[in-house]
Structure formats: structure tokens, C-alpha cells
Amino acid sequence: MVGPNYGGPMDQSQLNAVRQPIQHAHGLPNEHYTDPDVYAEERSAVLMFGWSGLAVAADVPEPGDARPIDFAGMPLLLIRDKAGTVRVFHNICRHRGMILVDAPRKIEGAIRCPYHSWCYGTDGRLVSTPHVGGPGQNTADGIDKATLGLSEVRSHVWMDVVWINLSGDAPAFDDANADLISRWAEFDVPLHHGGPDSRFVLEVDCNWKLAVENYCESYHLPWVHPDLNSYSRLEDHYHIEAPDQYSGQGTLVYRQLRGDNGATFPDFAGLGAKWDTAAEYITAYPNVLMGVHRDHAFAIVLLPQGPGRTQENIHLYYAQPDTDDALRAANTAQWKKVFEEDIFVVEGMQRGRHAPAFDGGRFSPAMDGPTHLFHSWVAGRIDAHRASAQAAE
Numbered sequence: 001m002v003g004p005n006y007g008g009p010m011d012q013s014q015l016n017a018v019r020q021p022i023q024h025a026h027g028l029p030n031e032h033y034t035d036p037d038v039y040a041e042e043r044s045a046v047l048m049f050g051w052s053g054l055a056v057a058a059d060v061p062e063p064g065d066a067r068p069i070d071f072a073g074m075p076l077l078l079i080r081d082k083a084g085t086v087r088v089f090h091n092i093c094r095h096r097g098m099i100l101v102d103a104p105r106k107i108e109g110a111i112r113c114p115y116h117s118w119c120y121g122t123d124g125r126l127v128s129t130p131h132v133g134g135p136g137q138n139t140a141d142g143i144d145k146a147t148l149g150l151s152e153v154r155s156h157v158w159m160d161v162v163w164i165n166l167s168g169d170a171p172a173f174d175d176a177n178a179d180l181i182s183r184w185a186e187f188d189v190p191l192h193h194g195g196p197d198s199r200f201v202l203e204v205d206c207n208w209k210l211a212v213e214n215y216c217e218s219y220h221l222p223w224v225h226p227d228l229n230s231y232s233r234l235e236d237h238y239h240i241e242a243p244d245q246y247s248g249q250g251t252l253v254y255r256q257l258r259g260d261n262g263a264t265f266p267d268f269a270g271l272g273a274k275w276d277t278a279a280e281y282i283t284a285y286p287n288v289l290m291g292v293h294r295d296h297a298f299a300i301v302l303l304p305q306g307p308g309r310t311q312e313n314i315h316l317y318y319a320q321p322d323t324d325d326a327l328r329a330a331n332t333a334q335w336k337k338v339f340e341e342d343i344f345v346v347e348g349m350q351r352g353r354h355a356p357a358f359d360g361g362r363f364s365p366a367m368d369g370p371t372h373l374f375h376s377w378v379a380g381r382i383d384a385h386r387a388s389a390q391a392a393e
């Protein structure tokens with residue numbers, strides 16, 4: 001059984017089917033996971049219009065630290081400027097478009113284009129244009145440095161995640177995400193990245209949305225994460241559902257990791273009693289998977305790398321800058337195991353999206369609510385994007 005207009009982008013009836021109440025809703029059709037044209041449409045409609053995660057501020061800890069990042073095919077440059085501010089630029093020279101920085105490094109003086117040596121400050125200002133007016137002439141008519149700084153992308157840091165708004169016209173981050181910021185206000189405290197042993201990258205052969213869809217629900221725990229499920233059972237979980245903003249799940253029985261000597265990580269200061277035993281796992285739409293617990297937090301920034309490929313960048317945070325090395329390593333290992341356990345299902349669903357018979361699927365009304373909300377939001381974004389494109393014609 002296939003939906004109407006099978007084989008191309010969703011038509012209006014398919015968009016509407018995704019946005020039905022969960023009892024009747026279908027999932028997004030196959031093309032949203034496999035088709036390069038639909039991937040490109042979603043890039044604008046879903047990844048560029050609002051605030052998406054790019055990286056974490058801990059990726060550029062010191063002034064001058066610079067890191068090129070490919071965001072869904074767009075070359076960006078994450079940098080901490082000399083004044084300490086995290087900034088994001090398009091990673092291209094204003095002269096003829098050369099890539100400026102092609103590997104992570106420390107910018108000592110200026111960002112120098114390797115092609116004709118135009119130089120930019122870490123704050124993006126164009127500072128020198130050697131021989132632009134001919135040999136020995138470093139100025140030229142029509143080359144106004146004041147208007148030729150690096151193209152900056154709007155960015156904002158929250159929970160150490162660097163969020164970007166590529167369209168440039170989204171509401172301010174704090175307004176767009178007011179509900180989630182308030183929900184997790186108790187965690188709006190200094191988060192200390194655990195360092196090199198608290199970051200890892202997983203490369204997965206699936207569309208980035210499947211990583212979100214899997215993260216949002218706890219339904220799979222008994223079969224995919226039997227160890228986790230041994231103490232945090234299905235019935236200990238609750239849904240977190242904020243339509244068009246975020247969704248995920250929480251557990252009422254978070255159990256702290258203990259070292260051989262019974263030691264635990266220090267708690268974040270000032271948490272309410274709920275967090276003695278609760279933990280929450282939320283996807284901030286579109287692409288940041290976050291988790292909070294009394295004694296640590298994590299962020300997973302999903303970097304789409306094509307319709308069927310995603311890079312998951314995982315970072316763990318603590319309440320204090322110094323924590324026990326062995327305990328921290330054990331915590332990283334524990335989470336790595338959990339996230340690796342999810343790979344076969346997201347990759348399996350990706351392979352499944354090549355079956356012409358798959359119509360987008362159906363949802364468990366009881367168990368899949370947070371995942372359905374994400375599908376519904378994506379369909380709504382595509383609808384809005386097409387409407388505004390049409391209005392502009």
C-alpha cells in the first residue's frame with residue numbers, strides 16, 4: 001500500500017496525513033529519508049529557518065580557536081574571537097570565495113586567506129588586502145574594507161550548545177525557546193565539559209531525522225537497551241510534549257553512577273527535589289538531543305551529511321570543572337554503549353525507507369507521542385516553507 005503521489009515530494013494530502021492526531025497520523029514518507037531533492041527542501045524548511053545546533057562552545061575553548069564545520073553541505077567557521085566571544089562565519093573569503101580555514105587550528109594573528117592573503121580579524125573585519133591595487137598598492141577603488149568583512153551567521157550559546165539561525169530572521173533564541181529554557185532553568189548554570197574523555201563522535205548511515213525520532217521515545221528500551229531497562233522500566237517513563245518546539249521523554253528512576261568506593265559526581269547546585277530521581281531527554285527541534293540529570297548533562301549535535309548519513313557529536317558535562325577521571329570515563333563508556341545500541345535501529349529504519357511498500361508507518365498512540373510530534377512539526381515546517389515560497393512568487 002503506498003500513499004498518493006508516491007515517488008515525489010509530499011503533496012498536500014500527505015502533509016495533512018502526517019499532521020493528523022496520532023491515532024490517525026502517518027509518518028513522513030520514504031522520500032524524506034532518501035531523496036536528495038527533498039533533503040534540499042528540508043535543509044531550508046527545517047534546518048535553516050530557525051535555530052539549529054552546530055557545535056558546542058567547548059569546541060573552541062580559547063580565544064583564537066577556530067574549527068571549520070560542514071553544516072548540511074554549507075562550509076561554516078566556528079571561532080572564539082580575541083575578546084572571547086563565540087562567533088560563526090561562512091568559511092569563505094570575500095574575494096573569490098576560497099575556503100579560509102580547512103582544519104581546526106588556533107588563529108594567532110589574523111585569519112589569512114591562503115589564496116591571495118586577504119586577512120580578517122577573528123571578529124570578521126577585513127583588515128588587509130595586499131597588492132589589491134597592483135604591486136605594492138594595498139588599497140583599491142571600489143574595495144571598501146568596511147563592507148567586506150566575513151559573512152557572519154547569527155549564533156547563540158545555551159547549555160554550551162552553539163545554535164545558529166541561517167535564515168537570519170528567526171525570533172531571538174531566548175524567545176523562540178522560552179518554554180524549554182524555563183523548563184530547564186535549574187540547569188542554566190555553568191556546565192563544565194568533561195574534556196577529551198567526554199566527547200565522542202558516531203557516524204551513522206541514516207537520515208538525521210531518524211536519530212531524532214528514536215531519541216524521543218522510550219518504547220524501544222526493553223529490547224534495544226536491556227541494561228538500562230533493568231532499572232528504568234517502561235512504566236517509569238513519561239512523555240515530554242511541547243508541540244512545534246521540542247519533545248522527548250523523562251524517567252522517574254535515574255540512578256547515579258557510583259565508583260568502587262561509592263563516590264558519585266557532585267550534583268548541580270540548587271536543584272529541586274524532583275531531580276533526586278528524575279532525568280529528562282529532550283530533542284530541541286530540529287537537531288539537538290539533550291539530557292539532564294542531577295549530576296551530569298549531555299548534548300548530541302546531529303550534523304546531517306546527506307539524505308542517508310549523519311554525524312552525531314556527543315559531549316558530556318558536569319557540575320564541577322574537576323571530577324574523578326575513572327568515574328568520568330565510566331560514564332562516557334556507559335552512554336557510548338547506549339548510543340551505539342541505537343545504531344542498528346536507526347540504520348535499519350534507513351534501509352527500510354527504500355522499501356516502496358512502506359507508507360511512512362503508523363504510531364502507537366500510547367508510546368510514540370513525542371516522535372509523532374516531531375514528524376508533525378517537520379510536515380508543518382515544509383507546509384509553511386512552501387506557502388512562503390509561493391507567496392513570494
Ligand code: FES
Binds near residue numbers: 094096098113
Ligand atoms: S580568494 Fe581569498 S584572497 Fe583571494
Ligand SMILES: [Fe+2]
Binds near residue numbers: 214215
Ligand atoms: Fe535508544
